[in-house]
Amino acid sequence: MFNFAQIFNFKKKYHFVDKCPRCGSYKTGYVVRRSTEKAGNKAIYEGLINGELVEPELGVNFGDIENNLFCHNCGSRWYGDIEIKYLDFEERIAQRELRGINEDLITDYSILSLDSFERRQAIKIMNREKRRVEKARQKAAIKQENAVNVKKDNVKIKK
Numbered sequence: 634m635f636n637f638a639q640i641f642n643f644k645k646k647y648h649f650v651d652k653c654p655r656c657g658s659y660k661t662g663y664v665v666r667r668s669t670e671k672a673g674n675k676a677i678y679e680g681l682i683n684g685e686l687v688e689p690e691l692g693v694n695f696g697d698i699e700n701n702l703f704c705h706n707c708g709s710r711w712y713g714d715i716e717i718k719y720l721d722f723e724e725r726i727a728q729r730e731l732r733g734i735n736e737d738l739i740t741d742y743s744i745l746s747l748d749s750f751e752r753r754q755a756i757k758i759m760n761r762e763k764r765r766v767e768k769a770r771q772k773a774a775i776k777q778e779n780a781v782n783v784k785k786d787n788v789k790i791k792k
């Protein structure tokens with residue numbers, strides 16, 4: 634049987650890009666170099682699922698990328714550091730929301746050169762995870778409510 638706690642606590646590598654220095658938005662991401670368009674699409678797709686905005690640059694993976702960071706909100710591009718973090722499931726979903734990664738972005742954003750299969754897959758996975766988090770939150774809320782009720786009952790018995 635699968636273990637909820639394990640899924641939620643499992644920490645995964647995350648490429649954290651700070652907020653845009655120009656407009657302060659967190660709809661920021663980073664450029665990766667890939668040799669083929671297919672590999673570039675894969676990078677976009679995997680980034681979205683992980684809560685990262687990724688833009689591929691076609692070429693040989695050699696040397697620095699001049700402006701490696703970008704902002705989807707104001708269109709700025711600049712050079713900066715990508716911080717490596719290890720985030721659990723909920724933290725990654727929070728990053729996704731922070732960076733405006735949702736169904737609309739995947740369907741509409743012209744920068745995302747995913748084919749229709751990749752788009753559908755990404756949306757499917759994201760919706761499934763959203764439901765999973767919602768369920769876990771409800772479960773936690775019920776647990777808390779029960780704990781409060783037990784406390785109330787104990788108080789009654791004492792009286």
Ligand SMILES: [Zn+2]
Nearest residue numbers: 653656704707
């Ligand atoms: Zn910006």
